[in-house]
Amino acid sequence: MSLTRALPSLQPDRLRIPQISSTVSALVAIFLAIASLSFAAIFIRLSERELGPFSTILHRFWIAFLVLGVIYALEHWKTGESPEAKPKVEALNRRDLVLLIGAGVMFWGCLAFWAWSLTLTGVANSTILHNLTPLFTTLGAWVIFHESFDRRFLMGLLVATIGAIALGLDDFQVGAEHLNGDIAALLSAVFSAANLMLIETLRHKFPATVILMWCCGVGTILSLPVVLLAEDQLFPVTLSGWMAVIGLAIVCQVVGQGLQAYSLKRLSSGLVGIFLLLDPVFAAIIAWIVFVEGLTLVNTLAFATVLGGIYLAKSSQYSDRILSEEASA
Numbered sequence: 001m002s003l004t005r006a007l008p009s010l011q012p013d014r015l016r017i018p019q020i021s022s023t024v025s026a027l028v029a030i031f032l033a034i035a036s037l038s039f040a041a042i043f044i045r046l047s048e049r050e051l052g053p054f055s056t057i058l059h060r061f062w063i064a065f066l067v068l069g070v071i072y073a074l075e076h077w078k079t080g081e082s083p084e085a086k087p088k089v090e091a092l093n094r095r096d097l098v099l100l101i102g103a104g105v106m107f108w109g110c111l112a113f114w115a116w117s118l119t120l121t122g123v124a125n126s127t128i129l130h131n132l133t134p135l136f137t138t139l140g141a142w143v144i145f146h147e148s149f150d151r152r153f154l155m156g157l158l159v160a161t162i163g164a165i166a167l168g169l170d171d172f173q174v175g176a177e178h179l180n181g182d183i184a185a186l187l188s189a190v191f192s193a194a195n196l197m198l199i200e201t202l203r204h205k206f207p208a209t210v211i212l213m214w215c216c217g218v219g220t221i222l223s224l225p226v227v228l229l230a231e232d233q234l235f236p237v238t239l240s241g242w243m244a245v246i247g248l249a250i251v252c253q254v255v256g257q258g259l260q261a262y263s264l265k266r267l268s269s270g271l272v273g274i275f276l277l278l279d280p281v282f283a284a285i286i287a288w289i290v291f292v293e294g295l296t297l298v299n300t301l302a303f304a305t306v307l308g309g310i311y312l313a314k315s316s317q318y319s320d321r322i323l324s325e326e327a328s329a
Contacts, residue, residue, distance in 0.1 A: 022266055023266055025266075026262070026263045026265065026266035026267050027263075027267075029259040029260075029262045029263040030259065030260065030263040030267060030272060030275045031275070031278075032255075032259050033255075033256050033257070033258075033259035033260040033262075033263065034256075034275060034276060034278045034279050034282055035282055036251050036252060036255045036256030036259065037252055037256035037257070037260070037276075037279055037282075038279050038280075038281075038282030038283040038285075038286055039247070039251050039252060039256075039283075039286065040248060040252045040256075040283075041283050041286075042286060043244050043245070043247045043248035043251070043252065044056055044244075044248065046240065046241075046243075046244035047059075047236070047241060047244040047245050047248060049241070050233060050236050050237055050238065050241040051231075051233050051236060051241065051245070052227070052230070052231035052232075052233065053115030053116070053118065053119065054112065054115060054223060054226045054227045054230060054231055055227050055231050055233060055234060055235075056115070056245060056248065057108075057111050057112065057115060057219070057223050058220065058223035058224060058227050059235075059236075059245035059248070059249065060111075060219075060245065060248045060249045060252070060253050061108075061216045061217075061219035061220040061223055061249075061253070062216070062220045063245065063246055063249035063250070063253075064212070064216045064249040064250070064253035064254050064257075065213060065216035065217055065220060067249065067250060067254050068209055068212055068213045068216060068254060068258075069213065071209055071254075072209050072210070072213065075209065096202075096205070096206075099198055099201060099202055100202065100206075100211065100214040101214070101218055102194075102198055103195055103198040103199055103202060103211060103214065103215055103218075104214050104215040104216075104217065104218025104219055104222075105218060105222070106191045106192075106194040106195035106198060107191070107192075107195045107215045107218075107219060108215075108218060108219040108222045108223065109187070109188070109191035110188050110189075110191035110192040110195055111188075111219070112188075112222075112223075112226070113184045113185070113187045113188035113191060114126065114130055114184075114185060114188035116181075116184045117129075117130075117181045117182070117184035117185035117188060118181075119181070120180050120181025120184060121180075121181025121182050121184075121185065126181065126182075126184075126185040126188075127185075127280060128164075128165050128185075129182055129185035129186045129188075129189060130185050130186075130188050130189050130192070131161070131164040131165065131189070131277060131279075131280060132161065132186065132189040133189045133192045133193050133196070133273050133276060134157055134160070134161065134193075134270065134273030134274045134276065134277060135157070135161065135189075135193075136189055136190050136192075136193035136194075136273075137193040137196055137197060137269045137270050137272075137273035138154075138157060138270050138273070139193075140193055140194070140197050140269075141197070141268065141269065141270050144197070145197075147268075147270070147318075148318070149270075149316075149318050150316050150317040150318050152312055152313075152315065152316035152317065152318075153270075153312070153313050153316035153317070153318040153319060155309075155312055156274065156309045156310065156311070156312030156313030156314070156315075156316060157274055157309065157313055158309070159305060159308055159309030159312060160274055160277045160305070160306050160308075160309025160310050160312075160313065161277065161309070162305060162309070163277070163302045163303070163304070163305030163306035163307075163308070163309055164277040164280055164281075164302070164306055166298065166301070166302040166305065193269070193273065195215075196264070196269040196272055196273060197269045199211055199260075199261050199264050199269075200264045200268065200269040200272075203261065203264045203265045208258050208261035208262045208265075209258070211261055212253070212254070212257055212258055212261060215257075216253065260272065260276075270318075271313065271314070271319060274309070274310055274313045275310060277306050277309070277310065278306060278307075278310065281302075281303050281306055281307075284303075
């Protein structure tokens with residue numbers, strides 16, 4: 001099939017589901033997405049016992065691409081389905097290609113800069129700066145989409161961001177020796193925000209599976225030469241190493257990113273960005289359970305702050321307007 005041909009598009013729903021159900025399903029999807037994505041730190045930690053950061057990213061992409069390909073085939077090539085019921089193939093225009101490739105490049109850039117930052121600065125610095133993603137999604141929506149935000153939403157954004165920053169503030173390090181790593185972590189937040197905005201745009205036309213396949217395909221192509229040039233070990237050597245990268249690909253990339261892309265059909269990138277501030281909260285709780293890492297009073301207060309900020313943002317006029325617009329679409 002030519003690269004200038006789109007994958008099958010979605011058919012109109014045969015049954016109209018009440019719009020409130022679509023909104024609720026999007027909210028449930030983003031919470032499940034965050035829960036899945038919060039396992040990334042554990043899988044990466046296990047994988048990097050044998051592999052470098054870019055090898056880990058490479059395996060995350062190509063394994064997820066194969067799994068998504070199987071899911072896509074099962075969705076669109078069902079046996080016994082009449083030709084009329086099968087989705088039609090439409091031509092990809094230049095804008096579609098640019099957006100799909102751009103989403104893949106942005107997502108790869110997010111993971112690559114974050115992985116690079118961890119080799120140059122502390123985990124706390126990298127995590128705090130990477131968690132500034134919602135600031136850039138809000139700024140991008142204001143500059144590019146000309147969105148307007150009410151005071152309650154901006155206050156919720158500020159409060160949730162402060163809570164997320166407080167999670168790693170005890171270990172935050174300031175110094176010129178960390179500057180390059182801090183810049184890389186900040187760039188990962190910019191790339192993450194750009195990826196969310198591109199997926200939000202693409203979801204008006206393409207299903208989540210198609211978008212993720214493009215992201216994983218582009219990510220695989222970009223990761224392979226970096227691994228071959230910069231790292232010595234290409235494949236895991238033990239079963240636990242393979243289980244780590246497979247878990248990262250399926251749980252975090254297919255399930256986590258898939259549910260996140262699904263939610264962007266109903267939720268704006270700005271709202272999703274704020275919800276993603278729950279990621280370090282979930283990750284800290286999982287680390288507490290799996291690695292018996294202690295939770296301090298400061299951690300607990302930070303968790304409550306993030307949740308309070310998300311509640312403010314979700315109950316804002318901006319959030320109500322976005323959800324009502326999507327419901328009437």
